Amino acid sequence: MQKRARLIYNPTSGQELMLKAVPEILEILEGFGYETSAFQTKPEANSALEEAKRAALAGFDLIVVGGGDGTINEVVNGIAPLDKRPALAIIPAGTTNDYARALKIPRGNPVAAAKLIGKNQVLQMDIGRAYGERYFINIAAAGSLTEVTYAVPSQLKTMFGYLAYLVKGVELLPQLTMIPLRIEHDEGVFEGEVSLIFAALTNSVGGFEQLAPDAQLDDGFFTLILIKTANLLEILDLIRLVLNGGKHIEDKRVVYIKTRTITIHPTSDQRMMINLDGEYGGDAPIKLENLNKHITFFVNTDDIADEAMAASPAELECLAMAQKFSHEVDDWEKRAPKQE
Structure with missing residues (x-):
């Protein structure tokens, strides 16, 4: 047919x-x-x-x-x-x-x-599920800066495109506040205050291609990013680090975790709106789940970096064999008698 x-x-x-x-x-x-x-x-x-x-x-x-x-x-x-x-x-x-x-x-x-x-060229892509019934493909986020997408009128989006988001984002930067919360993830629990939360499925968030620089499209994991400051100068410094090759991921003001599930509980009466793929998706508390390889997308694999795609089992086996061989060669060289 x-x-x-x-x-x-x-x-x-x-x-x-x-x-x-x-x-x-x-x-x-x-x-x-x-x-x-x-x-x-x-x-x-x-x-x-x-x-x-x-x-x-x-x-x-x-x-x-x-x-x-x-x-x-x-x-x-x-x-x-x-x-x-x-x-x-x-x-x-x-x-x-x-x-x-x-x-x-x-x-x-x-x-x-x-x-x-x-x-x-196709790839079986991960997607996210929120509240058990809402789906997203790129980002779940929270924090006042993520509300930019709600604040920019659709007419301005059409007329000025991404510039409209940038202008509104700069306007909202001084209004960032800290949110007390509890976040459960695969590695444990985070309790404290943050200004921004990102659960990313790809490396491209809000026009930044280095916010989650090691994100893979099909590995079954979210990249959870928590920003632990609302200070304007520090936020601008973190943006500089993002633009400078994604160096923010090692900064003490950032929590950077790989996890399959995320549960977010506000610990105050402050409302926390959740942004799913740029649109209002509901309020916290919320549970996010990664659905591994859930939908097949046509992609441009010629231009996607190899590290952005999870290796197949056969590729992983070959890599393990190569690493084992490399270690054996290193051991042999250490044991071999030195030539005069």
Whole structure:
């Protein structure tokens, strides 16, 4: 049977960038052997979610989602609870496009992104689950700075893109406050005060590609980052370290942990809103779970660093053999009589 692809796209994303590219994208998908159709999302809530669920239950092999991180998140929430899930491909046309950045998919060029599908490079990706029923693909976060996404009007996002986030972020920096909480993770418990919490699935968060520099896309772990200061100068210094090759991870003002599950309990009456993939996702307390290799994505593996993908069992076995051989050679050299 011929493979079927459903294009789900947000017509307002990226100054209507997707809307203009739809005919050519459909032609490209047809050229790759897919019987292709399209769905334009509507202003009503969960439009993309419901269509993604319908397409998955109808047996489509591939869903191509065109839009920003919010549209991608909706599509993921539509198919993640299902036993049989189609593969996903991304055509980024939003403001920050964090997920596309992590997968090395061209941003601002829908046609180039669509052409990547023809390379047939796929990866079974981790996703996160919150409250047992909400799903996210890139980041769960909390703290006043993470509320930037709620504070920037959609009109400004469309007009000024990521610049609008930067301006609002700088405006909110002086308002950072410390939040007392208890966080349970695989390695133990953190109790104390933090200003920002990040649970990242990729290395690209809010436009920063070094916030979680060693994050892997398919290893089953979150990168939990806790910022233990609200001092403006110290926050700016940490941002400098992030930009300087991710050197913040060894700073005493930062807690940096790999974990499969995270439970966050506020220990005061202060409200803690949770940001899931750039949108309001509910309030703490919250439990986060990593669903390992849950959805197959088309990615650009040619440009993704090897360290961003977990090694296969065969690769790990080869690596172990190589390391063992290296150690044996070192031992032999130490025992061998020195030549005069």
